[in-house]
Amino acid sequence: MKLTIEEDKCVGAGQCVLVAPEVFDQRDEDGVAVLLTEEPAGPDREAAAEAARICPAAAITVGGR
Amino acid sequence: MKRHILVVGASAAGTAVVQHLRRLGYDGALTLVGAEHHPPYDRPPLSKRFLAGELRPEQLWLTGAGDLDRLATVHRGRRAVAADLAARTVTLDDGTVLDHTDLVVATGVTPSALPGRPGAAVTLKTLDDARAFAARLTAGRRLVIAGGGFLGTETAWTALALGCEVTLVARAAHPLPALGGHVGALVGERLRAAGATVLTGRAVSAVHARHTGPGEGPVTVELDDGTRLPADTVLSAIGSAPATDWLAGTGLDLTDGVRCDAGGAAAPGVHACGDVASWYLPRHGGRLRLEHRMHAGEQARVVAANLLGDAQVLDSVPFFWTDQGPHKIVVHGVPAPGARFAPHDPDPGRDRFTGVYRKDGRVTAVLAWNAPKDALRLRRELLAGPDPADRVPARR
Numbered sequence: 106m107k108l109t110i111e112e113d114k115c116v117g118a119g120q121c122v123l124v125a126p127e128v129f130d131q132r133d134e135d136g137v138a139v140l141l142t143e144e145p146a147g148p149d150r151e152a153a154a155e156a157a158r159i160c161p162a163a164a165i166t167v168g169g170r
Numbered sequence: 171m172k173r174h175i176l177v178v179g180a181s182a183a184g185t186a187v188v189q190h191l192r193r194l195g196y197d198g199a200l201t202l203v204g205a206e207h208h209p210p211y212d213r214p215p216l217s218k219r220f221l222a223g224e225l226r227p228e229q230l231w232l233t234g235a236g237d238l239d240r241l242a243t244v245h246r247g248r249r250a251v252a253a254d255l256a257a258r259t260v261t262l263d264d265g266t267v268l269d270h271t272d273l274v275v276a277t278g279v280t281p282s283a284l285p286g287r288p289g290a291a292v293t294l295k296t297l298d299d300a301r302a303f304a305a306r307l308t309a310g311r312r313l314v315i316a317g318g319g320f321l322g323t324e325t326a327w328t329a330l331a332l333g334c335e336v337t338l339v340a341r342a343a344h345p346l347p348a349l350g351g352h353v354g355a356l357v358g359e360r361l362r363a364a365g366a367t368v369l370t371g372r373a374v375s376a377v378h379a380r381h382t383g384p385g386e387g388p389v390t391v392e393l394d395d396g397t398r399l400p401a402d403t404v405l406s407a408i409g410s411a412p413a414t415d416w417l418a419g420t421g422l423d424l425t426d427g428v429r430c431d432a433g434g435a436a437a438p439g440v441h442a443c444g445d446v447a448s449w450y451l452p453r454h455g456g457r458l459r460l461e462h463r464m465h466a467g468e469q470a471r472v473v474a475a476n477l478l479g480d481a482q483v484l485d486s487v488p489f490f491w492t493d494q495g496p497h498k499i500v501v502h503g504v505p506a507p508g509a510r511f512a513p514h515d516p517d518p519g520r521d522r523f524t525g526v527y528r529k530d531g532r533v534t535a536v537l538a539w540n541a542p543k544d545a546l547r548l549r550r551e552l553l554a555g556p557d558p559a560d561r562v563p564a565r566r
Contacts, residue, residue, distance in 0.1 A: 114229060116214065116491060117498060118464060119546045135498060136542030159471075161463045162212060163232055 106150050107168045108157075110138050114164035121160060125152035138164070173198040175477060176260060176268055177242070178250045179276030179413075180204025181213065182463060183444025185232055186470030187274050187477075188242045194478055200242040201268060203260075207247045208297050209233055214463050216300040217324040218493050222331060223304065227297060250277070250416045255437060272477055275417065275428050275442035276470075279410035279461060284316055286376030290389050291406040294321060306403045309333030314391045314399050316374040317407030318345035320492050323357055325405060327495035330364050337367040337399055339374055339391075341408075346492075349501070350511040350527070353537065357494055364495060369393070377404055412446045412459070427459045432483035434473040441477065443469035452485045454504055462490040487553050491542075500542045502549040503527065503535030511537070524548055 108128070117136025121129040128145045129138050145153045157165035175191065177184045180202050188202050204210070211230035219225045238244055245262065252261040253273065260268045281293040292303050307313065311334050315322045318340025326338045338345065338361060344354035345361065345368065358368045378390040391399040412427035421437070423429035428442035432450040436442050444466040448459035465488055472484045491500045505511070505527040513525035522540040526533050526548070533552045538545035 111229075113219075113225065114215075116493075117500070117542050118489060118491060119500070119542055120464065120489070122546060131543050131546070133543055134540070136500065159464075159467060161214075161467060 106144060106153065108140055108143050108145070108153055109166045109168060110140060111164045111166070112137055114162045116162045116164075118161050121156035121165060124159065125149060125156045128153045129156060171269065171271055173272070174201065174270045175199070175272045175274065176201045176203070176270035177274040177276060178203045178260060178416075179274075179278055179444065179446070180206070180210050180238075180244070180246075181276070181278055181444065181466075182210070182232065183278075183466040183470045184274065184276035185210040185238070186467050187276065187443065187474050188238070189233070190471050190474035191477065192241050194474055196474075196478055201245070201270070202238065202242040203245045203248055203250060203262065203268070205247065205249045206296060206298075209235070209238065211297055212463075213295075216297065217294055217321055218328055220297075221294075221300055221304050221307070221325065221328045230297065253417055253420050255420050255422070255440060258439060271439065273440045274473060274477070275414075275436070275440065275446055276444045277413040277416070277446050279445045280413045281406060281410045282408050284374050284377055284404070284406045284408065286378070286392070290377045290379035291316070291404045293406050294325060295410075303403075303405070307332045307334050310335065311402045312400065313337070314339065314374075314401040314404045315407055316391070316404060317409065318342060318368075318370070319348070319407065319409065320346065322405070322407035323361065323494060324492060325407065326361055326366050327364070327493075330361075330366055331495070336365070337369065337401070339372055339393060340368065340370045341373045343370055345370070349499070349505055349537065350509070352511045352513060352525070353499065353539070356539075357497075360494065360497065369397075372397070374404075374408075410445075410461075414446060426457070429457065432485065433476050433481065434469055434484070435476065441473045443473045449484060451488075452483065453487070458488075458504065460488055460490075460504075462488060464489045487549060497521075497540055498542060499537065499539055500545045501535055501537045502545055503533070503553050505535040505537070509534050517541075526552065 115137045127149045157167045210232040248262045284291045313334045314337045329336045345357045346354040372393045375394040376392040414424045427448045430436045430449045434441045445461045448457045451458050472482045509527040509529040516523045524538045524544045527535040536548040
């Protein structure tokens with residue numbers, strides 16, 4: 106699993122931070138999501154996949170392997 | 171009859187139902203009906219970054235090319251015109267009759283028309299609307315926006331940035347009445363400082379034009395106090411109504427959209443989700459029809475699960491955001507009518523604050539102005555249990 110965030114699309118909703126706090130954080134000023142890790146492990150993998158599914162801007166991509 | 175799930179409406183909610191049904195393993199017949207020819211796309215950027223020319227259409231698509239056709243039989247450019255719940259049929263505008271065992275209503279909302287030559291005003295609901303509108307927003311053009319809600323104010327900011335002369339006409343005493351006087355007055359103040367003319371306590375009573383089509387030439391916008399505003403373009407952003415005309419006479423309760431229980435069921439074999447649906451929200455203690463992007467996806471997931479025999483209810487904290495030019499407002503919860511807003515954490519030097527809406531001593535919503543992370547913290551403290559449990563749908 107390799108995560109990417111399209112910053113152009115992110116609307117700063119912070120829903121990814123709610124479901125996967127070990128994987129995502131938000132920039133303080135505009136709320137744009139930032140990755141704490143690109144390749145989450147263990148239970149964080151499913152949480153990250155869930156975050157991608159619920160992102161209101163479809164800005165999170167789960168790639169590869 | 172073999173199982174056949176029919177989803178009417180192919181925007182965020184309808185598309186998500188189809189995707190989740192397949193993800194959950196449903197392998198039966200599945201049909202999706204959409205009024206537009208584009209792939210399903212994200213609507214919130216239409217008034218903001220797409221209108222500003224910062225996003226290409228492909229960046230709005232909600233599915234990959236061809237994905238949808240692998241998941242369902244898709245009828246594009248078609249609208250439902252009638253439904254018979256007893257016979258379980260839906261009739262499309264080309265006469266096609268679709269038999270089904272389960273119906274999902276996800277037809278969204280239709281923009282309300284302005285009085286007097288409504289054809290002279292443009293609307294901003296679809297991608298095609300946004301493209302046509304964007305072509306008219308060149309520097310120096312005069313734009314009148316009827317409506318001071320989210321769509322009207324967001325569009326005002328975008329048009330200002332494009333160099334237009336913007337007049338916003340708001341019916342309430344300040345823009346964004348849904349957020350209360352404190353935040354609404356601040357938005358009005360900021361819009362004025364950015365160069366907009368903001369007229370409050372007034373409404374458009376008529377649009378006069380010599381031409382017949384929207385956006386074809388100059389118009390005169392008449393307000394209910396007699397003011398006449400010359401303009402090149404007038405945008406109708408006075409609200410919208412649930413697109414339920416095709417369900418008239420079915421026996422469904424359509425008082426404020428399709429009335430549903432907390433799991434999205436409207437009648438035997440009928441679910442509804444997205445802007446068109448009003449669900450019972452347990453934490454709110456009543457029915458709510460929320461036109462929020464986030465809510466559409468959450469409802470769609472619950473509907474998909476329940477169609478496959480689950481018994482989920484949705485009881486998450488509603489969430490929405492609005493980009494007011496350089497200012498980002500996020501709200502968790504429901505700023506109920508009559509709730510009082512109390513700002514705290516003011517940080518005037520950095521132009522950011524948070525605040526809380528209270529009604530009858532209870533916190534109903536939290537808001538943050540340029541402080542989205544603080545809003546999440548407040549949400550955790552005041553509105554929801556520990557994360558992420560608060561957003562997993564509870565069992566009925």
